[in-house]
Amino acid sequence: MSSLHDFATWEPLLRLVRAGNAETFAVPGGHVVGRIGRRAWSVPVRRMPPQPGRALRAEDMRAEFDAVSRVQRALADSGADGVPFMVEIAPAGAATLHLFDPNPAVEPGIGGPHPGALVLVEDAVPEPWRRLPEPMPGAAPAPTADPAVLERTLRERVPDAIGATEEEIAAAEARLGVVLPDELKALYRVTRARWEDWGDDHEAAERARTAVGLELFPLDEVYLADVASRPCPWRFGAKEAVVTPPDAAVQGLVGSPGWIAFGDNGGGDRIAVDLTPGPRGHVGQIIILSHEENIGAGLVADSLTDLVLRGREKGRGRGRGAHSPAVAWVNRASLQSVEAAAHPGLEALSLGVWEGEPFSLAPVVGLPRLRTLQACRGTLADPLEIAALTGLEYLELAPEDWRVLLDAGAVPRSLSAAGIEARHDRHPLPVVALANELLALWDRPPITRTVLEGDLGTEG
Known part of the structure; x- marks a missing residue:
């Protein structure tokens, strides 16, 4: 039996849960829910306030950390990413712990065992994630695009950088399955952006970042910002829509096989070369994909040359446009x-x-x-x-x-x-039973659970 399914693994955490939820457990049918993942958790425990005049410290949560760590180690041993749970504890200490098993047909819920979306058709994704870019036959590079000027400017700004070889560029193209645009090749011929090339010279790394105007990915980390790179749960993705107005520079897509992500703005937003522009855009324009949005991108510059020479123009950042x-x-x-x-x-x-x-x-x-x-x-x-x-x-x-x-x-x-x-005040078991009825209509696997029982004894 996996240690994840051993009551002893959970006992320290259950004692903390009982101490912080005595009133809830005292009510008939009282229960609490939570979820523990390998790197994060949502557990209803009572945290003592810090001493006056100082912030909460790790030692203030030591008992919680230790109890959660026991479960996380068991998760790692079992190969699971996370486990939602529900617990019922009687006044005399008898505890019943329900562990909800992973299910390929059910997306994770938020913070507990209430299921997320039920995927009734295997591998189905929301409609915006099935959309490919529309062809724009008249699209062309911007007049500002000039690979030679770009390469010369970057060599002047970072003369000590180590550039990528033609073999390395060809390897990146083979990995991505696309031919890199000339401007992007020019950039990486000047610097391949590997940290090991700079060693401990942090000033050199900063000069390279400043020279380009963003945090550049190493050539072997450049990727296609297609729909697969921007996953989204059904409950959110189904409420999005791909809309590209006639005057848009960027198509309102989730992702595109023509969006080549090559950097970051330092805040988690991806910077990409756009080879599939909107009706008023240019091939090779520079766009930004917000990490706070599921769909769409904003225009940064008409070309990579334009970005390096003039920087990002004020007012041309990310945005979804009009409703x-x-x-x-x-x-x-x-x-x-x-x-x-x-x-x-x-x-x-x-x-x-x-x-x-x-x-x-x-x-x-x-x-x-x-x-x-x-x-x-x-x-x-x-x-x-x-x-x-x-x-x-x-x-x-x-x-x-x-x-x-x-x-x-x-x-x-x-x-x-x-x-x-299902609001969190609803008992999870009837909700799970309802979910299983829906899954059964499509012959999808039901949600299953493992029930552990133990005795925590009386408090005090």
Whole structure:
């Protein structure tokens, strides 16, 4: 038996959990949930406040660190990345620990055993992650693009840099499966950006960074910023949409086989050469992919030469542009009706927090591109209206609304993924049982769990 499934592995942590949640466990049916991963955890323990006048220190959390570390070592030994759990502890100390097993058909939930999206069709991804760039036959390099000027300028700025050989450039092209644009080749002929080339000379490394205007990746770490490089859970990705206005310089994609990421802005945002520009863009323009967004990119410079000579122009940074009617949010702070969201281009509709009368879905029936519906608890007047939305690929509902569809045999068979809106105050086991009913409709593997029992004794 894996040590992960040994009650003794969990006992120190369960004692801390009991100490911090006595009132919760005292209520019939009382339970707490959490999740432990190899590098992070979400565990409901009570942390003592630091002494007045100083910040919280590691030693203030030593008991928690030690208890979590026992579980993390067991995770590593078992090969698992993380484990969500639920625990029930009786006043006399009898503890029941539910460990929820990994499932290839279920995306992780947030901080506990409530499941994330159920992937009903194997390997399915949201529609924006299936989009390829549109061809732009008239696109051409910007007038500012000049590989010779670029190379000469960089050699003047970093004369002591070690450049990549033609063999190294060819190897990078073979690895990526694309021919590097001339400007990018010129850059790497001047410096291949390997830390070992600079040794302990941090000033030389800083000069190279300043010379280019970004933190340059070594040539062997350059990658294609395609859709696979920008993964996203279904519950978020299904509510995105690819939109490229006629005057856009950059296509509003998740990623592209023509986006060659070669650097970072120092804050986690990737800098790339764009070989698949938008209607008003240039081949070889420089774009930035925000680490805070799932889709889209912003224009940085018309060319790599332009970036190195003039830097990033003010006001040309990242951004998603104007709101698109392809994605609509109806709630007390946004649109106030489904009628206001209805539009032939609507792809994703979310019904959020709402105190008024529930909504009818009649205004969006028949819309040709509607593929995503999220409806929070109490927002639907009649969940069975969903049956008329024949193009849905993602549906997220409260358990009560899923129950209506299941009992009526009306769960849309067009779905590729599904989500259950389950607040953390809901008991996980009924939610998991509901998820298994949905998984069974597509013959997907059910969510399973391992139950461990032990005695913590009385406190004190």
